[in-house]
Amino acid sequence: MPHVAYVNGRYLPHAHAMVHIEDRGYQFSDGVYEYIAFYNRRLLDAELHFLRFNRSLREIEIASPVAPAALPIIIRELIARNGRDNGGLYIQVTRGVARRDHPFPKHTKSSLVMTVCAAKLPKEHEVKNGVKVITAPDLRWARRDIKSISLLANILAKQQASKHQAREAWLIEDNGTVGEGAASNAYIVSNGEVITHPTGHEILGGITRDVLLKLAKKAGIPVAERPFSAMEMKKATEAFLTSTSANVLPVVKIDDMTVGGGKPGPVTHKLQELYSAHVLRQTGKIL
Ligand code: PDD
Numbered sequence: 001m002p003h004v005a006y007v008n009g010r011y012l013p014h015a016h017a018m019v020h021i022e023d024r025g026y027q028f029s030d031g032v033y034e035y036i037a038f039y040n041r042r043l044l045d046a047e048l049h050f051l052r053f054n055r056s057l058r059e060i061e062i063a064s065p066v067a068p069a070a071l072p073i074i075i076r077e078l079i080a081r082n083g084r085d086n087g088g089l090y091i092q093v094t095r096g097v098a099r100r101d102h103p104f105p106k107h108t109k110s111s112l113v114m115t116v117c118a119a120k121l122p123k124e125h126e127v128k129n130g131v132k133v134i135t136a137p138d139l140r141w142a143r144r145d146i147k148s149i150s151l152l153a154n155i156l157a158k159q160q161a162s163k164h165q166a167r168e169a170w171l172i173e174d175n176g177t178v179g180e181g182a183a184s185n186a187y188i189v190s191n192g193e194v195i196t197h198p199t200g201h202e203i204l205g206g207i208t209r210d211v212l213l214k215l216a217k218k219a220g221i222p223v224a225e226r227p228f229s230a231m232e233m234k235k236a237t238e239a240f241l242t243s244t245s246a247n248v249l250p251v252v253k254i255d256d257m258t259v260g261g262g263k264p265g266p267v268t269h270k271l272q273e274l275y276s277a278h279v280l281r282q283t284g285k286i287l
Helices: 026-030 046-059 070-082 124-129 151-165 207-218 229-237 265-283
Strands: 004-007 012-015 029-038 085-095 111-118 131-137 169-174 176-182 185-190 193-195 223-225 238-243 247-254
Touching: 004 169, 012 070, 012 247, 026 085, 029 265, 046 070, 046 151, 046 207, 070 085, 070 111, 070 229, 124 247, 131 238, 151 169, 176 229, 185 229, 193 207, 207 223, 207 238, 207 247, 207 265, 247 265
Parallel strands: 131 169, 131 247, 193 223
Antiparallel strands: 004 012, 004 111, 029 085, 085 111, 169 176, 176 185, 185 193, 185 238, 238 247
């Protein structure tokens, strides 16, 4: 299968797709990104991802390198050139190439890179039986709502998870509450109510989170958007996580503690069904 990347107006073989060493993304992590899943060549929740992407760009004052209307056209072409029906799309914009100096360069055009990869769907046994997460201190900056390419703290937390054979690390804030995962949003279920951290500067407003909470509310499942403590987490009857690549994944172990007797619970199961139906409706894909 061909592997083609988009770099500043050109479609290039992935192996030869390069950016300059003075790109501010490389020098300073001065940029933002998005990750969108596509099935049957249809982007899932594209509008919501584009809204978040444009918001991230605005928040760090990077002008979009292409007209907003051009982006879906370039993406369609890139997916077609990769000959892939199902997969993931990374869109990355940086402040561009300029002599190294902290303040924004004056006349530099932002850089746009897009890559396509195989779908990163969780394994069948993870979807059915659940996964383990660990907890780790949240070492990130104070604007986690911006989907920044600066992922060092996320990477370190994920590496800890990996070392402990865990799927994810749930990040604990200084006040002892759970914010989100290193690359996903975090939830518990208590007395039948789904509890997750509210959006704001402390977490990334996940698109999967947004869609799922709307589906839950519509189905009459109670939802509370409030922080939950690590103590409360220990008493939860169910737990789960969401992201573009994981969808809705039950969590059955947090550190050494078993959740819900080590089995996914009925609320999580219902939410998995609701989300799968959403993906099927939009893209025709059976998760
Ligand atoms: N990560 N929180 C963080 C810190 C994330 O990095 C992500 C997504 C999410 C979930 O957001 P969404 O539902 O929009 O995927 C929450 C993506 C998958 C990534 O890093 O590629």
